[in-house]
Amino acid sequence: MTNRTKARLSQRIADLHASPIREILSVLNQPGMVSFAGGLPSPESFPPCDLSAVPAEFLQYGASEGELALRSQIASDMHDIGLPCEPSQVLVLSGSQQGIDLVAKLFIDPGSLVALEHATYLAALQVFRFFGARFSRLQALLEAQDDAMQVPKLTYVIPTFQNPSGYCMTAAERDALAQACDRTGTVLFEDDPYRDFVYEPCERNPVCARLDRASWVYQGSFSKTLAPGMRLGFLVASPDLMPYLVRLKQAADLHSNRISQWWVLQQLQDPARHARTQALAQNYRVKRDNFSSYLDHYFKDLASWHVPQGGLFFWLKLKQTLDTRKLLPLALEQQLAFMPGEAFMPEPTAGTGQIRLNFSHATADQTEAGLARLAEVFRRALQACA
Template identity: 55%
Template sequence: MARLSMRSADIKPSPVREMLNVSQRPGMISFAGGLPSPETFAGLALPPPPRELLQYGPTEGEPALRERIALDLAELGLDTSPDRVMVLSGSQQGVDLAAKLVIDAGTALAVESPAYLAALQVFRFYGARFQIIDRSAPGAGWGETPPSMAYVIPTFQNPSGHCWTAEERQAMAAACRARDVILFEDDPYRDLVYAPCDRRPVCADMAGGSWIYQGSFSKTVAPGLRLGYLTASPDLFPLLVQLKQAADLHTNRLSQWMVLQYLNDPGRAQRMEQVRDLYRRKRDAFADALTRHLGDRASWTLPPGGLFFWLTLADGVDVEVLLQRCVERGVLFTPGAHFLAEGGASSTMRLNFSLAEPEAAERGLAVIGALLRG
């Protein structure tokens, strides 16, 4: 039998990737993934890239793209510069690099619950032990031995859609600074904003502390390009570059070039406005359909941004059984239990509203509502 590492013994199939496979079946209505609407790709005019980009490139990324990203990040209040920006092969890579940097078997990690499930999966893989963050009193419970790192998505969280208040953001930064906890802020949804909300990065208030801030072009440009970026405090940045070098040498240069064209396009702001308008309309139509079909069976709040509704069903509803019955009828969603850091059962579910056309969303929600009514 092949001799594998101890951590490989714990590898489990990803529930989301499995569902993505099911969602490819013809006719499926999927609320399960976090896929952008293909309509948003239509406004992208991407010319063919220069041939010299077929050569190997720098680990940190293309200099012109790093410069452009640094300008945008500095405007958000982050203490950064082009030489402290690294382009990633998707922001999922940033999760992996941060985990490699910080986590040994048993390392304490502060996370929200629910939290982004593919990050929880990576952290578990490296052996993290989770402490749940209380947003109203972060740091309360950190006691003698605070966690090594806190992982947060303060703006339009995946899966809850929640956006932290200014006070919650300041309290989190203060707690991390006071106890030398690395703050890892994951911010892929910040530009998908549909209602006023404080979006100042928590890392902007981490002066003197250790922090990692990352973003993604997956939700605003195209996920198939696999492009994200991070910036970090000076103590961590060079270490993350070395880990990236060991992982993949550098990010795809053709994608970097394409995204740079997009960022420098004078039509960029207008295109983002159109993307936000489209998603706001989809969110509102989805909320109406939810009220019609699940209004008496579930509760939720209207997400001010991002791509998801988080639903709480009556106690005792077996969401896994509901999912199986939905799949038989061609409808997919993600059970909320997958997002819980502490594990266990949950009568919650995450529904993505960006992918399905309104008419399909209506049909899919009608199926879920009918099954819930028995």
């Protein structure tokens, strides 16, 4: 780009950084590549996609809020998970990533404080940074006892099978978070794309359902349970926020893809839906257990980790605090991909020694061979630093 064009870019473009995950995804299609990097569902998990019955009227423009039948179904699903709401509180999204964008537009000015988990979903950080957010620790919000603290405008959390850590908040932690939001008046933004992938009994009731006063947004995704290519998610919000969110959605893309909405509704109303989701979770449980035993075998001397109770990721802490971004090119040379932990950190860091590994996408054979080779990459790097 010429300097003349550069001078015409908006000031906020200075805060627009490439998403590390999208850049890694671009090399993943190379033949022979084994990826533990993205949060990709297993390709065998996609339901059949027969669009021959889509009514012709779905080719027309639709409502910004989304199809009423889909919104009603989502409201009914919300009731079932303990977050009762009206269909009027549901906004269909073009992927739940859009929810992050809309909520950021609604709350974040340059310098606005956003409380979040350290580490957190890297593409949420990308959006929040773009709008100029400053970050504070969730812990500081939980510990705030008086008016002395600067109240974050927004609190962004992934309480259930967190990305990247896989952690699932206990009932007491959820209560404490809801109380902190009520006490301080920060707006709670709960992101919940992994809740259906549960492998051990654990608390999953939304934190938003525990609020008495604070405004809130809860969002879910159809990417992991159905198909990410459909680009469909949803948010549910406290009624005070809905008019703004609907207008932001209008301005962003008029409405989400109606063919995707039709297809997703068929899937949600399929009598076999719950059996299918359970079978998928069971399949991922097996993948998690296999991954866990290969990690025990190949990584025991290199790293420590907790076996996640759900979700799609292992979060490893290497025995040395390296900058794992430097190890990524070495892994890619061996046709292996992982996510460096530094990408999930709200503050710049010299190195965390943490990595995120996805276990849903690779086949069993790829997993064993890939983890064996990845361990060698890390072993050599750790020896070089010792």
